[in-house]
Amino acid sequence: MSSDNQWSANEEESQLSRLIRKSRDYPFIPIGISGFVTVVSYGLYKLKHGRYKKMSIHLIHMRVAAQGFVVGAMTLGVLYSMYKDYIRPQFFNVSKK
Template identity: 65%
Template sequence: MPTGTDVSLSSYDEDQGSKLIRKAREAPFVPIAMARFTAIVAYGLYKLKSRGNTKMSVHLIHMRVAAQHFVVGAMTLDMGYSMYKEFWAKPKP
């Protein structure tokens, strides 16, 4: 006889790879934002050697703002996509 305290452990049984794939299907723009963030940080570190007369702190602030811009933009697109799927693209019964 099942009780009210039964807990489904299926979400605890999945490994990191399958969890990442499942989350990417639910929110497709978040992995794009993560990839862009990584690319911007890598590009900023590459350009660190040839920054010229710019101070290190200013260079790092510009790099952080650019990375945050892409992440917030991707999150906004993802929210709009989720709203579209939930409210406008629902199949009519």
């Protein structure tokens, strides 16, 4: 076998560098993840310090809010990608990468 076809661990990028590269390519993914973590953290804080709801209702509301934030971030990311790929080149004569 030739050495070109063999897999090498040195050629692979690290997890951190891959995360940084993907965050630069798709900026709405880290926004969605951070929003999800924020909503869940706030919900858990409210669950611990607020005794006004049943736990099941509170967890359902927290889940819906977190999912809504992630879906919203994904939607904004898709709209931005469509703008960058289709609308901007048409109106501003910008070539694609």
